[in-house]
Amino acid sequence: MNKLFGIIFMVFSFMSCQAKKDNIMLTDFTKELISMYINDVENLNAKNRKDEIIIISNTDSLHYYLSVFANNSKEYKFCREDFIGQTSYSGHLIRAFGSENSNFYSVISEIKTQKRCGDNFTEYDPSIWRICFFKDLSFCKMKTYKVTADRDISAIQSLAQKFFETSNVPVANNEIYQIAEVEIAPEFALGEDSLRHIINSNFAVKRNNMQGKVPVVVSILIDKNGKATLNNISKSSNDTEIDNEALRVAKIICQYEFVPASHRGEKVNALFPVVFLRNDIVP
Structure with a gap:
């Protein structure tokens, strides 16, 4: 970590x-x-x-x-x-x-x-x-x-x-932790490979000139029950259409279950980065 x-x-x-x-x-x-x-x-x-x-x-x-x-x-x-x-x-x-x-x-x-x-x-x-x-x-x-x-x-x-x-x-119900602040980070319940497949297969906007390995990152909130809700863009691509498409795909991901974060023996709310790679965007 x-x-x-x-x-x-x-x-x-x-x-x-x-x-x-x-x-x-x-x-x-x-x-x-x-x-x-x-x-x-x-x-x-x-x-x-x-x-x-x-x-x-x-x-x-x-x-x-x-x-x-x-x-x-x-x-x-x-x-x-x-x-x-x-x-x-x-x-x-x-x-x-x-x-x-x-x-x-x-x-x-x-x-x-x-x-x-x-x-x-x-x-x-x-x-x-x-x-x-x-x-x-x-x-x-x-x-x-x-x-x-x-x-x-x-x-x-x-x-x-x-x-x-x-x-x-008591642990505050509304306390939100960054992923580096918890002992065990939240995880996509179906596994990382399934998450990458969902991202790649749903990203419809393509660009040939995307710079960097990770052009855009969307933050989603995983609550103590493993439910996900959209938070915000934590790293912008500086391309409005790409950013909006990343938000759309992140909303799809939010329909799935997550394993919640845990810290000091308690399940906690934590932010989870949905990382969009260059390969997801470049045709």
């Missing part, structure tokens, strides 16, 4: 947004989480190099999130307007981004507002752990990830429950 959300972090390298002095204090939970991260077998190189550790605290209407990952300071510099500050822990420089009012650290002294760096950047796909809590500070296992959705989070869950409560919040 691709790394969480397929996200590639843009880590800007024009300048460093270093604070002049340590100005944040980590909570005991955050310290133990960082220790767990750097002692994980996949992150031992980062530990041995004493890479700086990035923590990002953010929130939405229902959750608090804390992301943790190692950043090789010799190669990458992180320059963002939401830089909060830094401290040191276990031989590593810890740099914090996101909210000043966080449950995961406290700000001892504020820093000057940072300016965003120039447009020179390096593409960087770090090994990210993201921990999620509900607004009552109970642990949310459904949106906690250790690099990818299918990794074991039991150690993270035990740590969170050492400091916070266990969630009694």
Whole structure:
């Protein structure tokens, strides 16, 4: 499975947004989480190099999130307007981004507002752990990830429950997950070969000049019962007739049954990409 959300972090390298002095204090939970991260077998190189550790605290209407990952300071510099500050822990420089009012650290002294760096950047796909809590500070296992959705989070869950409560919040019926956010992705019940046959045999509009192996992708929503409904075009062909034909074929596919996605032992609603290949369109 691709790394969480397929996200590639843009880590800007024009300048460093270093604070002049340590100005944040980590909570005991955050310290133990960082220790767990750097002692994980996949992150031992980062530990041995004493890479700086990035923590990002953010929130939405229902959750608090804390992301943790190692950043090789010799190669990458992180320059963002939401830089909060830094401290040191276990031989590593810890740099914090996101909210000043966080449950995961406290700000001892504020820093000057940072300016965003120039447009020179390096593409960087770090090994990210993201921990999620509900607004009552109970642990949310459904949106906690250790690099990818299918990794074991039991150690993270035990740590969170050492400091916070266990969630009694039921899985939201209307929560929709991306395919990379679930342990087991939704599947076409008749199999991939049958799905490809349905797509190829129903696509009626043809073009000789389609560019790329995957000209168009339509997203459909698979609910917890395996029922499919049309969502939207997630990758356009830039050809209105082709896009409309892809939507028509996707509606046909929605008449079939799917095996729903599952995550952390629960069936969940998830988006499924209907991929139209060049061979489906070129005569």
